[in-house]
Amino acid sequence: MDELYTLDREVGRGSYGVVFEGHMAKTGHRVAVKRLPCSNPESIELYLQELWAMRATAKNHVNVIALHSCLLQTGSRSLKSLKPGKLPLPLVEAVLKGTVVGPQRGQERSKVSSNTPRRCNSASRLQDKTNTLLARAKPHPREKSTGSDSSTPRRPPSRATKRSAQQQEEEEEEQSGSLRCLALWLVMEYCDGGDLNRYLLSRPPDADRNHGVLLQLCSAVAFLHGLGITHRDLKPDNVLVCVTPKGPVIKVADFGLSKMSSAVVNGERCRQHFSSTCGSDFYMAPEVWGGLSYTAQADIFSLGVMFWAVLERITFVEEGTTQEQLGAYVCKGRWLMPLGEALWENADLQLSVPMKRAPRPLPPPGPAMCALLLDMLAFNPDARPSAGQLEARVRSALKQDSD
Known part of the structure; x- marks a missing residue:
């Protein structure tokens, strides 16, 4: 069963990431969604520490923020749900090697649209309704311009739709173990009182x-x-x-x-x-x-x-x-x-x-x-x-x- 998280507005921005207020489309339940761009090994190490600690708490204490799910952005349109207890190996490799790993051909694409979370074949997806998520984003050259916001992720009309060349590239990269991780998305409980x-x-x-x-x-x-x-x-x-x-x-x-x-x-x-x-x-x-x-x-x-x-x-x-x-x-x-x-x-x-x-x-x-x-x-x-x-x-x- 697909879960849809919609981003409503930006509520916080720090040295390492951006936090959005959002909600689950099916239930209307509010959530906080934190985007952590995986641009350098030092930041990635902090992200993995945060993910590991939040998983360890496992929603077991009312006074510790609860993590609902974690998504890995692997392409301009791809989000993958991380299984409980698993860490994304490309990010672990980046920390150990001291360099962000990934194919060179994906780097130019990520400069344009790495901030746009779109579902390709993941169990969850994000829909962006903010004005701040990708104000400078441009439509992908393979996409036709429409009247809607080009930075807003859209569900493919059918699972049987023919895969794009970009999607095929990303699947090949994943199979070869060289998949580039663009960002981690942490979906957490929302706190309406602020800090x-x-x-x-x-x-x-x-x-x-x-x-x-x-x-x-x-x-x-x-x-x-x-x-x-x-x-x-x-x-x-x-x-x-x-x-x-x-x-x-x-x-x-x-x-x-x-x-x-x-x-x-x-x-x-x-x-x-x-x-x-x-x-x-x-x-x-x-x-x-x-x-x-x-x-x-x-x-x-x-x-x-x-x-x-x-x-x-x-x-x-x-x-x-x-x-x-x-x-x-x-x-x-x-x-x-x-x-x-x-x-x-x-x-x-x-x-x-x-x-x-x-x-x-x-x-x-x-x-x-x-x-x-x-x-x-x-x-x-x-x-x-x-x-x-x-x-x-x-x-x-x-x-x-x-x-």
Whole structure:
């Protein structure tokens, strides 16, 4: 049974890809569709990490974004559904060889129409209704111009229709193992509340809502760490929100920098050490700032920065941008310094929790929560609580401060 995903509008654009709001034509169910162009080995490696991590979560946690399906764009009109547990071998080869593999004859075609997802013989297809997907796309030289948008994929009138020369070329390339992969398309659940910055900062401060956000984030990260997934880029931009009658449902998303470990010793998962300096400045742990090896405990530091900012509604505007963001920091004169960087420069730095600000939009966190925040933001990773301990400690701190 064919599934048709229709792209309605662009909702986000980043360094690596574009996200569209879309829907399933048969059910009307809204989805988010993320296009990741496979143009270089470095980007492809991040895409495969994201795909592998999202598959590992397998829609098993309400606070982690769910992946519905993954499509591989193999030609200007071809989309192939990836089977569960399988990775596209040409992309794996590109990462291992350090070069994008594929036939030269397909490269000129991809310059014109690689952004146009069209179904040829796949189990799923995408129909583009946006003005942004391929504004500069030109009709394929073999196609006749019509009154409709030439960038809009159309289903062939019949499966028995004679295959085009291009389709035959692509099938031959696939059989020979030299098929060029133009892009990955990830079809995910849609979150109508936007990211955590947008959701919280567009509403009046509310302590109960903030506490719910903290507890859901604890649950999500404990689930991920239990699977051996270290996110490595936790920040409000990478937390999405679904608005429901019972309140916001938080979804941790964007696993492009995540790493997985499956090693288990004595019934417990090993603390795998990482060396790549990655993440976002205002949320990176001091050991990451210092270029040291680090573990999943770096995620706990990132959560600590987010928790502090959410509880006290601390915001900043990063240099070169105009968007207000949630995040805690240290003031150095007229400049803001990320907490991780400040602690790396001075491991004995005493953080002022709660931050002294006037006027306060919310009551400051109580003594128990302040103590927990300081533990999460400890310079020594081993002094921070584990993800498995965190939710219970947050509940206990909130209860103590309310008594």
